[in-house]
Amino acid sequence: MTRAPAEPYLTSFDATVERRDGRDVVLSETYFYAESGGQPADQGTLENAPVADVQKRDGEVVHTLDPESVPDFEAGDTVVGRVDEEFRTYCMRAHTASHVLYGAGRRVLDDLGYGGFDIGEEKVRVDFQTSTDVNDALLVELERLTNRAVWDSLPVSWEEVLKSEAMNRDEIAFNTKTEEGVLSDSDTVRVVEVADWDVAACGGTHVENTREIGPVTLLDRSNPGEGLTRVEFAVGPSAIRERTDEKRLALDAARVAGTSVADLPDEVARLSDELATLETELRDAKSQLVGATIEDLADETVSRDGREWLVGTIDGVGPNELVDRVQELAGDAADVVVLAGKDGATFLVVGTDGDVEAGDVVSDVTAEFGGGGGGSPTFAQGGGLSAEPEDVVRFLRE
Numbered sequence: 407m408t409r410a411p412a413e414p415y416l417t418s419f420d421a422t423v424e425r426r427d428g429r430d431v432v433l434s435e436t437y438f439y440a441e442s443g444g445q446p447a448d449q450g451t452l453e454n455a456p457v458a459d460v461q462k463r464d465g466e467v468v469h470t471l472d473p474e475s476v477p478d479f480e481a482g483d484t485v486v487g488r489v490d491e492e493f494r495t496y497c498m499r500a501h502t503a504s505h506v507l508y509g510a511g512r513r514v515l516d517d518l519g520y521g522g523f524d525i526g527e528e529k530v531r532v533d534f535q536t537s538t539d540v541n542d543a544l545l546v547e548l549e550r551l552t553n554r555a556v557w558d559s560l561p562v563s564w565e566e567v568l569k570s571e572a573m574n575r576d577e578i579a580f581n582t583k584t585e586e587g588v589l590s591d592s593d594t595v596r597v598v599e600v601a602d603w604d605v606a607a608c609g610g611t612h613v614e615n616t617r618e619i620g621p622v623t624l625l626d627r628s629n630p631g632e633g634l635t636r637v638e639f640a641v642g643p644s645a646i647r648e649r650t651d652e653k654r655l656a657l658d659a660a661r662v663a664g665t666s667v668a669d670l671p672d673e674v675a676r677l678s679d680e681l682a683t684l685e686t687e688l689r690d691a692k693s694q695l696v697g698a699t700i701e702d703l704a705d706e707t708v709s710r711d712g713r714e715w716l717v718g719t720i721d722g723v724g725p726n727e728l729v730d731r732v733q734e735l736a737g738d739a740a741d742v743v744v745l746a747g748k749d750g751a752t753f754l755v756v757g758t759d760g761d762v763e764a765g766d767v768v769s770d771v772t773a774e775f776g777g778g779g780g781g782s783p784t785f786a787q788g789g790g791l792s793a794e795p796e797d798v799v800r801f802l803r804e
């Protein structure tokens with residue numbers, strides 16, 4: 407058994423080598439944390455040989471040394487174990503933060519069960535079993551409550567409790583993964599309590615007071631499975647970096663919008679409304695332009711095979727913006743309405759009363775000038791033509 411969860415602040419110790427099998431070392435006792443249930447293995451050294459991994463195997467804690475190191479100790483020797491303090495401290499803080507976040511969840515989620523957690527180098531995740539939709543507002547509230555509990559400097563304690571007793575206390579959240587070894591071969595479980603905030607059965611390493619956690623920044627949430635909400639967060643330098651990045655971006659956005667961060671939501675909403683209004687006005691103006699262009703062209707329609715054709719060029723309007731008006735005017739302003747313009751390459755839009763196949767008109771033009779297109783009997787369009795709009799008009803008027 408590792409002593410790490412019981413005495414997480416102890417990072418230097420002497421122990422007797424019980425067994426060494428190549429790079430695998432078993433000690434009489436150890437303060438290295440073996441990877442378990444979302445908390446990574448401790449880093450450090452045994453007699454200056456770097457430890458690459460620590461795992462629980464058949465009830466023993468096995469330290470696997472770095473492949474590069476050549477240990478000069480054997481069974482029976484006393485060695486000095488040193489746990490990397492920086493990484494251990496990070497894990498203690500991150501791990502305790504996950505309990506505090508879970509406690510925050512108890513206060514704002516309608517129903518809550520423990521869904522797991524994982525400590526990564528840059529971020530930590532906690533999975534909530536809940537039917538509550540964790541929206542932006544709720545995510546912000548979880549962050550506020552978590553940091554408030556950090557500021558309130560709540561004592562954190564842990565003790566071995568009879569398993570039967572712990573199972574009967576409904577308020578205890580079970581981290582069944584870090585506790586799975588204990589649950590299977592022991593009568594007791596470790597119960598970790600954040601005073602007046604959270605209580606969980608957990609075998610990880612924790613700080614003694616929530617203030618040691620420091621700033622916690624919630625990053626994002628997702629739904630990894632039915633009824634599960636995953637909340638990711640950062641502690642320490644990455645928490646500070648995330649927060650300053652977000653502040654910088656908010657200030658940049660406010661500066662571009664010509665307002666303050668506080669007024670940014672209103673200003674963005676106003677700009678969005680204004681944009682919608684302008685888009686409507688522009689659409690109306692283009693529609694009027696199409697109408698006026700066709701009115702001008704109505705004086706110079708040409709007759710082909712007994713049908714009246716209105717053929718002309720149009721500026722400043724793309725093919726998609728012509729679809730409705732051209733279909734509306736075909737059969738009314740003339741039997742066939744053709745407008746050619748430029749939208750990058752030259753295009754044409756054809757509307758007919760149905761007696762002339764719109765697709766045939768496009769085919770004739772693309773056969774002459776290249777490009778492609780198609781449509782229905784009464785409406786078709788072509789594009790990518792290697793000709794000027796005027797050339798298309800001249801070709802069709804002949």
Ligand SMILES: [Zn+2]
Nearest residue numbers: 501598608610
């Ligand atoms: Zn824990």
